Amino acid sequence: MKTPKRLLPLQEEGMIDEVLSQLMSGKEAIVYVVRCGDQIRCAKVYKDASQRSFKQAAAYQEGRTVKNSRQARAMQKGTKYGRKMQEEVWHNAEVDALYKCAAAGVRVPIPHICFEGVLLMDLVSTEDGAVAPRLNDVALSHAQALVYHEELIYQVVLMLCAGIVHGDLSEFNILLNEQGPVIIDLPQAINAAGNIGAASMLERDVNNLRSYFSQFAPELAHTQYGKEIWKLFAAGLLTPETVLTGKVAQDKRPVNVRAVVEEIELARQEAEERQRYLESRQPEY
Ligand SMILES: Nc1ncnc2c1ncn2[C@@H]1O[C@H](COP(=O)(O)OP(=O)(O)OP(=O)(O)O)[C@@H](O)[C@H]1O
Ligand SMILES: [Mg+2]
16 A cells, blocks of 8 residues: 555655555554565554543653653643653653563563654464454453453563553453464553552453453452452562462451541641641741
8 A cells, every 4th residue: 555654754764665554543543564574564653642532641641751851841831842752752651561561471562663653563463364353353252261361360460570550451452363362552551660540550451351251251250350469569479470369358357446546647747747847938028
């Protein structure tokens, strides 16, 4: 096909030789199948921020690092330079997460480069060379659902051990080939240690898997892998070898109400003191 404008810079630089077809136009990006020498790859062309949806939310930006404070200020103010920076941070987040995941042994497409807002990566395909279907498009047997669920829980653990939470994991962002599920679409991936929302995002990711697979294997509906995984991670006990149960022990110890009330009172006094201190430092005009 005729090379789309956004792919011309990559063609000019010799990173791609030919654009074969358009695969998909999603919410965030348009995906093409391309030829690079004798390799068939996938080019994900990011849409402009104005055309994108929820993933821009502040929660996902937290803990992301930028090179210097000028960039951080520009991003906060939303200047033209700031918006360009924000775009770059967004694009690089996906390629960074893919590299880290691949290094940790997570089944993701191997990334090659991110250039001019285009991510070039391996095409996930089936043995007959067709593009791999999305999990959502495949009918599953009870046994398959249990196997894929277990494999994906393991992938989530591997990612978390590498410090990453996907943040948008669902049957729509998982492809399936003969070797099993492959996780895609990671621009919103977050740093597990540097984001206070990480626990709830991890749990949501895992619960999305639970909801999907329990349609085929109803016994999964009551599992609590998300909570269990995070609990172990937060305690520094999670490794790829950890054997999970899908159950979380409830804390049955009686609550010490007096200690809680004292704790609240101390926090209140501390806040008051801080306020008084700040007020005493107000400049006088
Ligand atoms: N490496 C790949 N190999 C094969 N197909 C891919 C690959 N990457 C993306 N796709 C296809 O392109 C679609 C869109 O990709 P992706 O999910 O990364 O972008 P998106 O814009 O966030 O999409 P959506 O909004 O639909 O989630 C995927 O659902 C998948 O079918
Ligand atoms: Mg997607």
